[in-house]
Amino acid sequence: MAAAERGSVISVDGVSTQASAPILPNLRRHIPALDGMRGFAAIGVVFFHYKTGHHFNHAWLNLITWIMGLGWMGVPLFFALSGFLITGILHDSFSKANWWRKFYLKRSFRIFPLYYLTLALILAADVGVGRMKAAGQTLWIYALYLQNLPSLYHRLSEFPSYLSTVHLWSLAVEEQFYLIWPIPLFLAWRRSRALQLCAIVFMLSFMARIACVALHCPMIVYFSFSPLRIGELCAGGFLALALRQGDALTRMISNVAPYIAGASILALSGVIFWAGTEDRTAPMISIGLTALSCLAVCLIYYCLHPGPLQRLFSNRILRWFGKISYGLYVYHMLFRPVYIRIVNRYLPHSSHGLQYLALISIAFTLSPLLAAASFYTYESYFLHIKERVSALGESRVAS
Template sequence: MANGGSYLGRVQVLRFFAATAVLFAHLQHEIATRLPAGGSFRPFSLIDGGFGVDLFFVISGFIMYHVSADKFGEPGGARTFLVRRYLRIAPLYYLATALMLAATFTFSGAVSIAQPDAGHVLASLLFLPATNALGQPVPVLKLGWTLNFEAYFYVTFALALLFSRRVGLTVLVLVLSAVVVVAQLVPDPPVWLSFWGQSLVFEFLGGVGIAMLYRRGMAMPLAGAWALIAASLVVLALLRAGGAIPYLPRAVYAGLPAWLIVLAVVAAPFAQRGGAMTRLLIAGGEASYAIYVIHPFGIRAGALLWARLGLPPQPWLYIATLMVIVIAAALAVNVLVERPLDRALRRLLDRARRQAPVAAMPRT
């Protein structure tokens, strides 16, 4: 391809920055609400850390199409895709959800989430949108709302894989777009419709579009890519500073800059040097899911430890320290939990697939 080689390392680095943006935003919120110095703290707010989520959704669409572009219409392809994606996100999320449930019932009152009932827990584990006791459309682990979107993308993309590529892509666009349109037309839509009917789905579709361009050899000069990234961030900051965000769909004010940044990252020949910093950034990208899932626990534990040790309420020192601790913990979780679980589950899946034809044969 004419775009400077493999995209994977570049995308992993972008994933790392997306995850740390979310972590940074939540640390600022922790300071503003819990630390003694929170009242005088002036957070950096020109670019909302939630923008990391928009980057994740665009990246998700890019990766999903790029690695599955040759699987459309393949017998069993949709099922294999769906099972593999489920095994990728479910184990760590279930562990984190179990930990949150344990914390909720063990430290009732000290953990700021609503007491879940059985139905809400089940919906959370099935990646289905449902309201909690406070009427919020979030799962037990609040940040899991993004995974409810990811699961939705997985299912609709698996549906698309049942058809030829051209028909499948048409189905994907029509289904996701139709849900958004219907959600706007129905006077009082159910939770699942109002949730999945948000404009965020167009960020995912934008990522699919980038993958299509990439596979056709799309290329961009390095200087142009840096200019596009800088311009996207400036526009995002100006929209936020100018108070325009409440009047625009998220897919416009955040999704479009995210789309342009991902486009620039995958299309330009960014050098991937083999130095320690590059390896660390790529490792951080590989651990980005762990950073995202475990960081609420790391932030809360860090705040308690900070107070217990009587450390000074220095906001930026607190942010820097906790970011290092959470990222280090996520790297450990990725190496010691995520990867071994993924390998074990893949072996089980491969074994079941090999044994299936044998089990289906009639006995003689």
Template sequence: MNADKRIPELDGLRGCAILLVTVWHSVMLIDPTKGAISDLIWRFSIFGQSGVDLFFVLSGFLIVGILSDHRESGSYFSTFYARRALRILPPYLILILGFYLLTRTFGSSYYLGSQVPVWALLTFIQNWFFVSTQGAEAATITGTWSLAIEEQFYLVIPLLVWCVPRRHLLSILLAIGLASASTRAFYFWANPSDLYGPYVMTPLRLDGLAIGAAIAVAYRSDAVRVRIFAQIKAIRWTCVLLASVAPFYAWSLRSATGHQVLYYVGHLYLASMYGLILILATQPGDGRTKSLLRSRVLGFFGMISYSLYLFHTPAKGVVFYLFRGSVERLQTVSDAMLMIVSTAVAILFCLALHRFVEGPAQLRGKTFHYDSNPQDSNLVAIERR
């Protein structure tokens, strides 16, 4: 397998992830007392927050795949971090600069504020500060907690892949995932009043990243890969079974025991389900699922998924402030129209950002080369067709 080759099905999965997140953030403020339909939307739309778990699985799969393919390269570390910086920093620095300037100009509000120091945002450790605010940080930067977890993961995982023999790496990654899920459950059991810490603390959210990474390592062993694809029917039915649980899982998150469900079993359940979906998306041959993931719509949203994740909330803030002079809400038809307008504004802004900032930065990143050929690049079944 060559991780440098683009896999269109993964773009589709990115598109699914960002659509889950943006839909959730758009309808999370709906009033469930407005009728049965509103109540159902309020209850089930919370499943959209699982888009972050899907992003984690995809990140683990792609990043560890790249690192595994180039672990013998003399430019292993320098090329990886140069490419990551050019991928992550340009849109992110635009967000942080705008946030800082607007906060200095207009002061604190729902969207702006200085509870988290700028230096923490610039060093990607803001998720640890978010624990103290218990989710009350400024809305413009609230979503960056997951980016911070990924960046902290990127600091450690290259060294792990480089140092550990591949024959041991799969077991270690699976152990990390199980340890993270177990520690999260134990932490919440010991600290039931901390409703936010288990959601944003890095050691407690590594199961999704570890599962994606484990799949990437497994694919690079001919024997393991063959065994995985030999069980594809069982994997498909297990995935269907896990997906059938999703409505009940979403309903439980709106119950009095929602945090217990989320932290004891929820994230591990989601990471496992999305890991199986990832396997189905990258299996040999073709099928209905793979055709759907190659759709142009999902591919488009996958292309702008990173910047849309960063900017869809600020776009809502701008639109609602200009038209209402207030923060976002979803109570009336006109509120719904403003939500649609804000989403369109975010998409157009991110499309322009991709055209003039992200795209050129990624092209610049490709000028940094690993000084060796990718290893184990014979898995043609999941290479781009």
């Protein structure tokens, strides 16, 4: 998944330290729990993509695969966290000169290097195995971040690449958000309507999903089309802006958060356990995704002040996975065909259960190693440049 701002940095004006107000940290500092939440979401997505629909003879193995199937919830959590961080960063920069230049430069140095390296690997693999048509017909779609458009999906499925690209749709959703969101947010900010903008977009996205369910739109529209998924990003953005409105609204959020979280868990559980067993798409897209967005916002809020969730997500292991989450998201599916070929070569006649365990063992070992190598030897170079751009912008403002 495209990484949100690495140093989970936000700011808030006028937060009281009185005992009656929620206790929040210095929100201009790095918040480790948000890194851990990103790592948790990344692990969940890896689990989901390596689940299997095969029924095993062992109940414990079936239970594991069912739990792995819930990992899809990591993507909405990613989206909400990205919306929270990016909207907060934008809001805090609007009063500064050349805010837009600095924002787009920093986003480019964080996202583009790994993404276009991935496209280079896809191109090299397609050329190496003789799939030149796939490279020629589809690479430009990925290069322009258009792979989530339903009108182009038939081309992507008609000319599949050697390496897996099915998960790259979420990167397109985030990049389109980063590209477009600053402008309407800035215009709304100037009129003191930024909070309302987030709420309106969230509701419009929800209604668009309802309309697509009613019209029986193709599955690709439900899961990857930006207008239907941007609500999750704006839910996080709403929280980021609400915390900047002062004590009264912050205190109200503290009071209603437990009820919102409880209602979201009940609604989500109902969709998972009691919705029709034949097709859960309609309730999951309409009710489930909305409930999950609200729950994600509550989780983010509780990570901002001391408590069990902050301690959980501040775990060193989860924070490390959060640090490498961008590469982990990209590589875990990109090389899935390679992992499968390794299993088929060395365990060709083994049982399906053994092959499956071998596959997830390989994927869960090599993918984090590849992501770590990518982060520490490649991405970190561009992250240093990004930080220099940030420091240069601050020094110019100070002068």
